[in-house]
């Protein structure tokens with residue numbers, strides 16, 4: 137293989153189910169991700185069980201943007217769990233898109249690429265998702281969260297505190313977004329259901345509060361923001377599950393000072409914050425798969441034997 141691309145997953149700190157209505161999100165790209173090693177070929181030959189519809193949809197979206205018809209042969213290697221609420225399909229689309237752009241010599245702006253990948257997701261599996269996952273995978277920056285306004289695509293990076301560990305705990309509960317109520321929720325929101333609208337309004341306010349708390353170095357403010365965010369997803373948006381609710385309670389009882397579900401919901405993971413000295417303890421007590429998350433840079437391309445390029 138002549139080149140590799142690596143696209144990270146993401147954990148969304150706050151701003152859940154706000155992206156597809158043009159709200160605010162605050163994701164962090166993480167150390168877990170998807171790597172594709174590839175070389176040019178006649179057709180698209182990607183060894184990625186289950187990934188074919190996504191890869192084909194990315195191909196079609198890039199063709200619509202004028203990509204030359206150059207194929208690739210590639211092998212996929214992932215340490216990002218699928219369906220865990222960590223943006224795995226978005227990261228896969230981003231990795232495939234960067235590889236396809238590379239073999240065809242096509243340069244696209246990160247947000248143009250993110251939008252193409254978001255459309256590919258909808259084309260592949262019919263999930264009308266927003267741009268959160270793909271934007272985080274492309275625009276992440278180590279040591280920072282990405283504050284993105286999904287209406288204007290204006291964005292900036294907010295430094296993460298050194299003295300706070302970010303944990304992801306995977307409930308193990310899996311509901312694919314296409315089979316879940318994701319599309320229902322979006323429809324209900326667009327129809328103006330008062331509780332769905334209230335979630336989005338209060339969640340956008342929580343993103344602003346969280347950014348303000350991070351910027352004034354006030355981690356004590358984060359616990360109540362996470363608690364209100366989780367309650368709103370549970371009660372107003374109804375995308376949490378009893379398993380996720382219980383895992384949030386377990387993380388708090390084990391010493392985390394903030395915890396809430398993250399991602400699309402209906403299963404998947406929670407995100408928790410803890411003092412670094414307590415993080416291992418929280419992981420051990422939770423009794424599920426989990427990670428202490430390191431923030432990472434967005435997707436990179438690497439020629440075999442050379443230094444990486446940011447996408």
Ligand code: GLA
Nearest residue numbers: 152153265266267268399400
């Ligand atoms: C999934 C979608 C995102 C976003 C989140 C909820 O991860 O892919 O676009 O809507 O759910 O915040």
